[in-house]
Amino acid sequence: MKNTTSTRRLCNLAARAVIVLLLYLLYLVPSAASQEGNDFFERKIRPVLVQHCYSCHSNEAKKQKGGLLLDSKQGLLEGGDKGPAIVPGHPAKSLLIKAIRYTDPELKMPKKEKLPPEVIADFEKWVKMGAPDPRTAGAKIAHKYPSVEEGRKSWAFQPPKLPAIPKVNDSRWPQGDIDRLVLAKLEANDLKPSRDADPGVLLRRLHYALIGLPPTVAELESFTKAWDAAGAKRQAVIADVVDRLLASPHFGERWGRHWLDVARFAESSGGGRTAIFKEAWRYRDYVIQSFNSDKPFTQFIIEQLAGDLQNARTPEERYWQLVATAFLLLGPTNFERQDKPLLEMDVIDEQIDTIGKGFLGMTIGCARCHDHKFDPIPTRDYYALAGIFKSTKFIVHSNVSRWMERPLPAQSADLEIALKKHDAAVASLKSQIKAIKAKNPNAGVVIEMIKGTPLDPKTVPGIVLDDTQARKVGAWKHSVFSGHFIGDGYLYDDRAMKGEKTLTFQPEFTESGIYEVRLAYLPSSNRADKVPVRIFHREGDDTVFVNQKQRAPIDNRFISLGRYRFTKGNQWFVMLSTEGANGHVVADAVQFLPEAIADKQEALKPKVEPREPLGSNLADLEARLKQLGKSSPERPIAMAVADGDKIGDFHVCIRGIVHNKGETVSRGFLQVATKPAAYAARLAIGTKESGRRELAEWIASADNPLTxxxxxxxxxxxxxxxxxxxxxxxxxxxxxxxxxxxxxxxxxxxxxxxxxxxxxxxxxxxxxxxWSTKALIREVVLSHAYQMASEPNADGLKADPENRLLWRMNRQRFQAESIRDTILAVSGQLDRATMGNTIKKGTNAERDYVFDDVRRSVYTPIFRNRLHELFEVFDFPDPNMVLGKRNVSTVPTQALYLMNSPFIMAQAKQAATLALKEPNLRDAERIDLAYRKTLGRPPTPREHELALAYVSASQREVAWERFYQTLFACVDFRYVN
Incomplete structure (x- = not known):
C-alpha cells in the first residue's frame, strides 16, 4: 500500500510538472535573434528590393505605383492600395509573398520575370522570422554615410592597448589580472562577486566547456577528494584538470564545432538541386586537428584563406594546407544558376561576408550595393576585396557548375609511387586517344554512342537542348542512375505528386528550314507507353505519342518525332507532358536536326580510314583507360581553391548588379582598419597572385585592430x-x-x-x-571570475539583472550536440572514435537520410535542407549563415521531443538495460549512480525517495526506462550551472 501511494504521488507530481511546463512554454515568446535577422535582411532581402522593386516602389522612383513604398520598414507594413505588403510571421497572409510566388494572375511581381525559387524561399523565411528590418521609417531623410576617417575613431578600430591594472579593495579574491579588471568594475558599482562554485559543479562546467562531454562518476569522486584535501592549494587541483582536458582529443571536437558555426560548415550546397559535398569532412577534420594541436590562430587564418599559396615542408603539411581552403567553398550555392557571372558574384559575396563576420566582426557584405549604411566601409572597399576572389579559381562551370576540387598528396610513400605510375599510364593512353581523334573528329562521338556512356550535347549535330535547359512545370526529379544520358543527367516524373507536369524545350533557330525533331529518353519497364509530345511549328502543332518502355531506335538514344518547318527565332517549342501517362515519364534531350543532315545517314558516323580501324584502336584504348580508372589507387581529393588563370582588379557593380559595371577598383583591404601607411604599403598586392596571401597576412597581423x-x-x-x-x-x-x-x-x-x-x-x-587558443582558455578558466557559482542574489539582480558586470557565473543551456552526446554517453552507446568521413556510402541526396550513427555529434552529417531532428529542436545554427552566437529558445516542441522522440526512448531503454546489468548493485545504488552519470550530482533525499518508490512499484524494465527518460527530460540535465 505504501509503495502504491508513493507511486501515485510520484506520477501526480510528474504529471503536474509536465502540465505546468507545457502551459508555461506555450506562452513563452522565443528569444529573438535580432542581429541575425537584420543580417539576413541586409544580405538576402534588401539587395533584391533594390534591384527589382525600388524603381517603382520607393521615394526615389520617378513614378510610384500602387501607393506602395518598399524602401522603408514602415512602407512595407502600411502597404499600398491593396493593403499591407507583409504580415510579420505569416508568409501565407502577406501580399508581397503572394506577388512574388505568381499564384495570383492579377498580382505578379516583379512583372518582367519571376524571381528564382531560392530568392522566394528567402523572402518566405524572412517574413516567418518576423520580417526583421533595420531601416528607419523615415526613408526620405538623407542618410550620412560614415567616413573612413571618422570611423577610425570608433573603439573597434583603435589599436588594442594594454590597460593599467587597477588596484582593488579585496586583494585576496583575484587569481590574476583578469579578476582584478572584473573586480574593479564590481567594486565601482557596489557589487561583490558570488561565492565559489561547488567542486562537482565546477568539474561539470569545465568538462562541458572544454570537451563537451560529462565527467565520469570516477572523475567526480577523484576531483572532490583532491579538492577537499588541497585546502588553500585548490587552484593547482583545478589546473591539473584543465591541463588534462586541454590535452584530450575531444577538445578539438568541442572547440572545432564552435568554429564550424562561424565557417557555416555544411555537407551540401543547399541551393537548387542541392548537391552533397562529399569531401567537406576533410575540412571538419582539419579544424578539429588544428584545435587539438593548438595551431596558432594566425596560421589558422592564413591556411584557410591562402593555404595553397604557402610553402610546405612535408606532404602532410601540404595536405592540410589545401584542405583548409575549403573554408572559401562551403557556403550555400545554387550551382544550377545559368547566369555564370551572377553565380560567381554571389559566391564571392558570400565569401566576403563570411570573412568579414568570422575574422573581423564586420558586416562587409552590406557594402555590395552601396556604401555601408552604418560602418565606414565604402563600396570601393567591398570591390577591392571582391577583386581578390575574382582572381581566385573556386568554381568549375558547365551547364550545372561545380565547386573546385584538387588532388591531395598521398600520406604514404608507397601510395605516392603507385599514383605516379598510374598517372603516367593514364597520360600515355590519353595521348594515343587524342592522336586518333585528331585524325577522326567524330570518332569519339560514335564510341560514346556505342558504349552508352554520358554524351556531351555539344558533340551531337544540330540544335540539342539538354534537360537542364527545359522549362519545368511541376515536380520533376533529376537522376544519373542510367549512364546512357546526354549532358549531366536526365529528368523523370516519380509520380509522387498528382497533377499534370510538363517540360518545354524552346530552341533558338538561327536559320529557317525543315528540321527533324528527335527526343532522347532512357527506356525501362516502368515507363509510360503513351507519352504525349506536342511540337509547335510554323504550320501549327502536332502531337506524337512515344512508348518509353521500348528502346529508342536511333543509336539507342533518340526517337524521331517527324520533320517540321521552323522559322528563325525562338517562338517554336516542343512540350512533353505526363497527361494520361500510365507510368514514369522521362526526358533527356530534344534534338533539332537540319533536313540536309538527317538525310545523310553517314553524317552521324565518322569516315575512318582502313588503316585506323575504329574498333581495334580507339575502342580498345578507351576500354583500357576505363579499366585503369577502375583499378586506380585512390588519390584523395579535397574541396580547395587555386589562383585563377586571370589575375586582375574588379569593377564596382552598380547597385550590386554584376552586369551593371562601374569603375575598376584596385585590389585591397578595409581602409578603416589599415591606418599605418607603412603597413599598408607592405601589403600592396602584386600582379602575379590573387591577393589572398596578402589578405590573410593583413587579417592575421597583430597590427589589425579587429582580429x-x-x-x-x-x-x-x-x-x-x-x-x-x-x-x-x-x-x-x-x-x-x-x-x-x-x-x-x-x-x-x-x-x-x-x-x-x-x-x-x-x-x-x-x-x-x-596566438595560442589553449593558453588563452587556460588563463580564463583559471580565473576566479570563471569559477564563481551561478546562483543569483538580490543585490546583483537589482543592480545588474543581465549580469553584464560579471558578479556571478552565467547558467548555460547545453548546445544540441552536448544533449545528444551526453545521452549516448549515459546509455553506453557513444562511439568516441575521432575524425573520418561519416556520410553513408552512396549518398547522393539529403532527402530521407537516416541519422542512425552513434559517433559524437560533431561528426553527424550537416545537410542544409535536412538536419538531425534533435538539432532542429534545440537551436542548431542555420548552416547558411555565419553564427558565432547560437539562439537559445524555450519552446514546447523541446519538451514534447524529450517525451516522445524514438531516439530519446531508445537511449533511455539502453541506459536502463546497462544499469540493470550491474549484479552487485541495489536499486538505491543504481539511482544514485544514474543521477551522478546524468546530472553530475547525487539525488536529493526527496528525489531518491520518489525514484526508489517509482522503480519498485512498476514493471521493472519499463520503470527504469521511464526513470532514465525523466532524467533526460529534466532541466538540470540540459543546463550547466
Missing amino acids: ARVYVNRVWHHLFGSGLVRTVDNFGATGETPSHPELLDYLAVRFSSPLLTGGEGPALRGGGFG
Whole structure:
C-alpha cells in the first residue's frame, strides 16, 4: 500500500510538472535573434528590393505605383492600395509573398520575370522570422554615410592597448589580472562577486566547456577528494584538470564545432538541386586537428584563406594546407544558376561576408550595393576585396557548375609511387586517344554512342537542348542512375505528386528550314507507353505519342518525332507532358536536326580510314583507360581553391548588379582598419597572385585592430555564455559596445603578443600567448571570475539583472550536440572514435537520410535542407549563415521531443538495460549512480525517495526506462550551472 501511494504521488507530481511546463512554454515568446535577422535582411532581402522593386516602389522612383513604398520598414507594413505588403510571421497572409510566388494572375511581381525559387524561399523565411528590418521609417531623410576617417575613431578600430591594472579593495579574491579588471568594475558599482562554485559543479562546467562531454562518476569522486584535501592549494587541483582536458582529443571536437558555426560548415550546397559535398569532412577534420594541436590562430587564418599559396615542408603539411581552403567553398550555392557571372558574384559575396563576420566582426557584405549604411566601409572597399576572389579559381562551370576540387598528396610513400605510375599510364593512353581523334573528329562521338556512356550535347549535330535547359512545370526529379544520358543527367516524373507536369524545350533557330525533331529518353519497364509530345511549328502543332518502355531506335538514344518547318527565332517549342501517362515519364534531350543532315545517314558516323580501324584502336584504348580508372589507387581529393588563370582588379557593380559595371577598383583591404601607411604599403598586392596571401597576412597581423579582439571575445562567449561584446559577429555601429573594454584589450594584447614578451609598453604579466587558443582558455578558466557559482542574489539582480558586470557565473543551456552526446554517453552507446568521413556510402541526396550513427555529434552529417531532428529542436545554427552566437529558445516542441522522440526512448531503454546489468548493485545504488552519470550530482533525499518508490512499484524494465527518460527530460540535465 505504501509503495502504491508513493507511486501515485510520484506520477501526480510528474504529471503536474509536465502540465505546468507545457502551459508555461506555450506562452513563452522565443528569444529573438535580432542581429541575425537584420543580417539576413541586409544580405538576402534588401539587395533584391533594390534591384527589382525600388524603381517603382520607393521615394526615389520617378513614378510610384500602387501607393506602395518598399524602401522603408514602415512602407512595407502600411502597404499600398491593396493593403499591407507583409504580415510579420505569416508568409501565407502577406501580399508581397503572394506577388512574388505568381499564384495570383492579377498580382505578379516583379512583372518582367519571376524571381528564382531560392530568392522566394528567402523572402518566405524572412517574413516567418518576423520580417526583421533595420531601416528607419523615415526613408526620405538623407542618410550620412560614415567616413573612413571618422570611423577610425570608433573603439573597434583603435589599436588594442594594454590597460593599467587597477588596484582593488579585496586583494585576496583575484587569481590574476583578469579578476582584478572584473573586480574593479564590481567594486565601482557596489557589487561583490558570488561565492565559489561547488567542486562537482565546477568539474561539470569545465568538462562541458572544454570537451563537451560529462565527467565520469570516477572523475567526480577523484576531483572532490583532491579538492577537499588541497585546502588553500585548490587552484593547482583545478589546473591539473584543465591541463588534462586541454590535452584530450575531444577538445578539438568541442572547440572545432564552435568554429564550424562561424565557417557555416555544411555537407551540401543547399541551393537548387542541392548537391552533397562529399569531401567537406576533410575540412571538419582539419579544424578539429588544428584545435587539438593548438595551431596558432594566425596560421589558422592564413591556411584557410591562402593555404595553397604557402610553402610546405612535408606532404602532410601540404595536405592540410589545401584542405583548409575549403573554408572559401562551403557556403550555400545554387550551382544550377545559368547566369555564370551572377553565380560567381554571389559566391564571392558570400565569401566576403563570411570573412568579414568570422575574422573581423564586420558586416562587409552590406557594402555590395552601396556604401555601408552604418560602418565606414565604402563600396570601393567591398570591390577591392571582391577583386581578390575574382582572381581566385573556386568554381568549375558547365551547364550545372561545380565547386573546385584538387588532388591531395598521398600520406604514404608507397601510395605516392603507385599514383605516379598510374598517372603516367593514364597520360600515355590519353595521348594515343587524342592522336586518333585528331585524325577522326567524330570518332569519339560514335564510341560514346556505342558504349552508352554520358554524351556531351555539344558533340551531337544540330540544335540539342539538354534537360537542364527545359522549362519545368511541376515536380520533376533529376537522376544519373542510367549512364546512357546526354549532358549531366536526365529528368523523370516519380509520380509522387498528382497533377499534370510538363517540360518545354524552346530552341533558338538561327536559320529557317525543315528540321527533324528527335527526343532522347532512357527506356525501362516502368515507363509510360503513351507519352504525349506536342511540337509547335510554323504550320501549327502536332502531337506524337512515344512508348518509353521500348528502346529508342536511333543509336539507342533518340526517337524521331517527324520533320517540321521552323522559322528563325525562338517562338517554336516542343512540350512533353505526363497527361494520361500510365507510368514514369522521362526526358533527356530534344534534338533539332537540319533536313540536309538527317538525310545523310553517314553524317552521324565518322569516315575512318582502313588503316585506323575504329574498333581495334580507339575502342580498345578507351576500354583500357576505363579499366585503369577502375583499378586506380585512390588519390584523395579535397574541396580547395587555386589562383585563377586571370589575375586582375574588379569593377564596382552598380547597385550590386554584376552586369551593371562601374569603375575598376584596385585590389585591397578595409581602409578603416589599415591606418599605418607603412603597413599598408607592405601589403600592396602584386600582379602575379590573387591577393589572398596578402589578405590573410593583413587579417592575421597583430597590427589589425579587429582580429585579436574578435577572437578573444568569441572564446569568452563560449566560456561565459555571453561575450564581452555580446554581438560576437558584429563589432560595427549596429553591434554592442564591450561591457569591459579594458579587459577585452588586455586579452587581445596578451593573445596576439609573442610568448614570454610584452612587446612595446608595460611588460605583460606571464608573457603573451603567441596566438595560442589553449593558453588563452587556460588563463580564463583559471580565473576566479570563471569559477564563481551561478546562483543569483538580490543585490546583483537589482543592480545588474543581465549580469553584464560579471558578479556571478552565467547558467548555460547545453548546445544540441552536448544533449545528444551526453545521452549516448549515459546509455553506453557513444562511439568516441575521432575524425573520418561519416556520410553513408552512396549518398547522393539529403532527402530521407537516416541519422542512425552513434559517433559524437560533431561528426553527424550537416545537410542544409535536412538536419538531425534533435538539432532542429534545440537551436542548431542555420548552416547558411555565419553564427558565432547560437539562439537559445524555450519552446514546447523541446519538451514534447524529450517525451516522445524514438531516439530519446531508445537511449533511455539502453541506459536502463546497462544499469540493470550491474549484479552487485541495489536499486538505491543504481539511482544514485544514474543521477551522478546524468546530472553530475547525487539525488536529493526527496528525489531518491520518489525514484526508489517509482522503480519498485512498476514493471521493472519499463520503470527504469521511464526513470532514465525523466532524467533526460529534466532541466538540470540540459543546463550547466
